[in-house]
Amino acid sequence: MTLKFLVNKLLPTVFVLLASATALNAAGGEVSSHAYQLHEIMGMPITNSMLTTWVIALALILAVRLAVGTPQLIPTKGQAVFESVYSGLESVMEPIVGSKLINKVLPLLICLFLFILINNWSGLLPGVGAFGFKDAEGNLNYFFRPANSDLNTTIALAAIAMLGWLYFVLRYAGIKLLAHDLFGNKAEKDSTPLPLYFFLSLVFLLVGLIEVVSIGIRPLTLSMRLFGNILGGETLLAKIIDMLPWYVPGALPFYLLETLVGLIQALVFTLLTAVYIGLICNHEEEH
Known part of the structure; x- marks a missing residue:
C-alpha cells in the first residue's frame, strides 16, 4: 500500500465516512436558520457560529505563521503556497481595481476570500453540527455551526466589505469624484447643445439617485446571497445524510458539489467587493 494510494484513495473515503456519520446527522435532517446561544459574557451572547469563526480565524493565523514564518528570498513550500494564492488573486483583481490600488486593496480581498x-x-468537516449539549427544553445545542449559514455572520462580512469600500473610495478617489461619478453629467459640454446638456444633467441626477439606492442594498444582497447558498447546502446535506445509513458514502457527490459551491460563493463575494471599489477608484484609462 503506497503513500499515493493512501492520499488519493483511502483518506478521502475515510473522511466522507466520518463526515457522513457525524455532520448534522444528530439534527434528524433539519438545519436551523439561526445560531444557538452557548454562553453569555457580560451580557453578550456567545453563539456556536461565533465559536466557529473564532476557531477558523485562529487556525488561519496559525497556519500562515507556521507555513510561512519569516518570509525568505528563496521561499519555503508553505510560503510558496501562500504566495501562489496571493499572486493568483492579484492577477484576477488587478484589472478590476487598477494597478495603482491593487497593493492597497488586495490584503482586504485576500482576507475576505x-x-x-x-x-x-x-x-x-466531521463533527460540525453534530456534537453539543441539551438545553432546559431538551433541544440539542451544537458547539460548532457552519458560520456562513448564520445570517449574522454574513451581515458582518458584508458590513466589513462595505466599510472597506467606503474607506478606499474616500481615501483614494475623494468625495468630489464620488459625487461626480454618481450624479455628474458625463456628456461633453463643449460638443453638446445647451438644452440637451441640461436635460442630460437631470437624467444623470435621477440615475445617481437610483445608484445610491443600489449602493444601499449592496450589504443586503451580499449577505443574503452567501447565507442562502450555504444554508441551502447544509440543508441538502442534512437531508441526504438522514436518508442513508452512516456507512454508505452516498453523500460524496453532494460533498463535492458543496465544495465547489463554497469556492464559487467565496470568489463571488470577493469579486463583487473588488468591483464596487473599482467602479469608483479605477479611472486609470480615461485620460
Whole structure:
C-alpha cells in the first residue's frame, strides 16, 4: 500500500465516512436558520457560529505563521503556497481595481476570500453540527455551526466589505469624484447643445439617485446571497445524510458539489467587493 494510494484513495473515503456519520446527522435532517446561544459574557451572547469563526480565524493565523514564518528570498513550500494564492488573486483583481490600488486593496480581498472560503467549507468537516449539549427544553445545542449559514455572520462580512469600500473610495478617489461619478453629467459640454446638456444633467441626477439606492442594498444582497447558498447546502446535506445509513458514502457527490459551491460563493463575494471599489477608484484609462 503506497503513500499515493493512501492520499488519493483511502483518506478521502475515510473522511466522507466520518463526515457522513457525524455532520448534522444528530439534527434528524433539519438545519436551523439561526445560531444557538452557548454562553453569555457580560451580557453578550456567545453563539456556536461565533465559536466557529473564532476557531477558523485562529487556525488561519496559525497556519500562515507556521507555513510561512519569516518570509525568505528563496521561499519555503508553505510560503510558496501562500504566495501562489496571493499572486493568483492579484492577477484576477488587478484589472478590476487598477494597478495603482491593487497593493492597497488586495490584503482586504485576500482576507475576505480565505475567511469566507474556510467558513463555507467548515460544514463539510466531521463533527460540525453534530456534537453539543441539551438545553432546559431538551433541544440539542451544537458547539460548532457552519458560520456562513448564520445570517449574522454574513451581515458582518458584508458590513466589513462595505466599510472597506467606503474607506478606499474616500481615501483614494475623494468625495468630489464620488459625487461626480454618481450624479455628474458625463456628456461633453463643449460638443453638446445647451438644452440637451441640461436635460442630460437631470437624467444623470435621477440615475445617481437610483445608484445610491443600489449602493444601499449592496450589504443586503451580499449577505443574503452567501447565507442562502450555504444554508441551502447544509440543508441538502442534512437531508441526504438522514436518508442513508452512516456507512454508505452516498453523500460524496453532494460533498463535492458543496465544495465547489463554497469556492464559487467565496470568489463571488470577493469579486463583487473588488468591483464596487473599482467602479469608483479605477479611472486609470480615461485620460
